[in-house]
Amino acid sequence: MAYWRxxxxxxxxxxxxxxxxxxxxxxRGLFGQGTSAWPGVYPPLNLxxxxxxxxxxxEVPGVSGGDLDISVEGEKxxxxxxxxxxAAEGVSYHRRERTAGTFRRxxxxxxxxxxxxVQAELKDGVLKVxxxxxxxxxxxxxxxxxxxxxxx
Amino acid sequence: xxxxxITLHKVEAPEAEEQTKPGLVFxxxxxIYESTASLTLMADLPxxxxxxxxxxxxxxILSLSAETGEQGGQEEQALSTEYRSxxxxxxxxxxxxxxxxxxxxxxxxGVLELIxxxxxxxxxxxxxxxxx
Numbered sequence: 001m002a003y004w005r006x007x008x009x010x011x012x013x014x015x016x017x018x019x020x021x022x023x024x025x026x027x028r029g030l031f032g033q034g035t036s037a038w039p040g041v042y043p044p045l046n047l048x049x050x051x052x053x054x055x056x057x058x059e060v061p062g063v064s065g066g067d068l069d070i071s072v073e074g075e076k077x078x079x080x081x082x083x084x085x086x087a088a089e090g091v092s093y094h095r096r097e098r099t100a101g102t103f104r105r106x107x108x109x110x111x112x113x114x115x116x117x118v119q120a121e122l123k124d125g126v127l128k129v130x131x132x133x134x135x136x137x138x139x140x141x142x143x144x145x146x147x148x149x150x151x152x
Numbered sequence: 153x154x155x156x157x158i159t160l161h162k163v164e165a166p167e168a169e170e171q172t173k174p175g176l177v178f179x180x181x182x183x184i185y186e187s188t189a190s191l192t193l194m195a196d197l198p199x200x201x202x203x204x205x206x207x208x209x210x211x212x213i214l215s216l217s218a219e220t221g222e223q224g225g226q227e228e229q230a231l232s233t234e235y236r237s238x239x240x241x242x243x244x245x246x247x248x249x250x251x252x253x254x255x256x257x258x259x260x261x262g263v264l265e266l267i268x269x270x271x272x273x274x275x276x277x278x279x280x281x282x283x284x
Contacts, residue, residue, distance in 0.1 A: 014233040044162075044234035050227040057223055059162075059198035059235060061262035088185050088192070097181040098196055110231060125198035125262015126223065 042103045043079075043127075047110075051139065054109055054131040061125035062098070068122065070129060072115045077129065080104040111137040162235055165242075176238030180216070184244075188276060191248060191268040197240050198262040199223060205264055207257055214244045214268075249273070 043058040056077060060068070068081040085100040112134035119130045165177040183194040197205065199220040208215040218240040224230070249271040256267040 014230065017233070018236070046223070046233050046235060047231040048224050048228040049231055050225065050229065054231075055224070055228060059237075059262070061196040061198040064261060085183070085194075088187075091185040091187045091192070094184040094186060096183050098183050098194065099181075122261075124201055124259075125196070128223075 041105055043105060045079075045105065045107055047107065049110075049133075052133060054111070054113065054133065056107060056127075056129040056131065058105075058127045059125060060122075060127050063122075063125070063127075065122045068120075068127065070118075070120050072113065072118055072131070075109045075112060076106055077109060077131065078104070078106045079127075079129075113137070173239070176236055177241050178238055179242050180218075180240045182242065186248075190270060191246065191250070193244075193264075193266040193268070195240075195242070195264040195266070196262065197259070197264050199237055200240065200259070200262060200264075202259040205257065205259065207255070207266060209246075209250060209252060209255070209268075212246050214246055215241075216243070216264075216266075217241045218264075 043060050046057045048055045048057075056079075058079065060081070060083070062085065063081055063083050067084065069079070071078045080103060082102045083100045085098055109131065113131045114134050117132045121128045121130075163179045163181075165179050180195045180197050182196075185192050193214075193216075195216060197218050197220075200218040201221070204219045204221075206215075206217045208217075220237050220239065223237050246268070250268045251271045254269040258265050
């Protein structure tokens with residue numbers, strides 16, 4: 001559909017889910033339930049792929065690499081860890097919006113991966129896990145032999 | 153859900169102010185605490201490089217804005233998107249007088265720590281009552 005070309009999104013569905021969230025939020029706002037209820041588990045994950053890898057990204061500000069556990073079981077990625085926020089002593093708090101605690105999250109990958117070569121990188125509070133696709137899961141270009149006739 | 157679980161979420165800014173740049177704007181979660189000598193602000197800014205934070209203090213209004221880079225590579229196709237990224241912007245009104253020259257800011261693991269020392273005269277002083 002040519003119509004989609006003009007949307008900034010690559011994935012039109014994500015625009016729909018965003019709209020759904022917006023609606024959800026404005027309804028919550030009407031009933032005074034606060035405006036910040038993202039109905040999910042922490043941390044939210046983004047999954048992308050290219051020809052060779054799957055990439056999982058998560059925003060985990062304030063979590064150090066040592067407090068993060070990443071494991072792969074078959075086609076499942078498990079991410080767990082703890083965010084620590086040391087409380088300041090002898091001060092009075094005006095706002096306390098950041099939350100600390102433990103988290104655990106699993107994600108089913110859409111295809112086979114090579115668990116030996118999974119890499120994780122934590123930079124500026126964003127985790128990026130690179131999961132190389134297994135050889136059998138990579139797309140293969142298949143040449144059609146003798147296709148000279150073209151379209152009729 | 154136990155109270156140990158993290159319940160974080162990203163809050164998108166309402167369009168209260170006209171934005172001149174395209175893209176999404178988020179309100180960062182902050183902790184603000186005060187001691188006798190200073191005010192400290194901690195803000196979660198995941199994806200922000202230390203040099204991409206702009207802090208401005210004028211007429212008692214502290215503005216915090218930060219740019220994030222693109223998180224995905226060029227060739228990547230999104231399969232599922234649970235969070236979105238964009239700029240961060242938030243503004244605070246400060247009631248104390250802040251010593252602008254002594255403001256300190258540092259970034260670590262996507263968390264900004266901003267220390268705003270109060271000016272001398274705003275610090276409480278213990279007043280000794282002398283006996284007659």
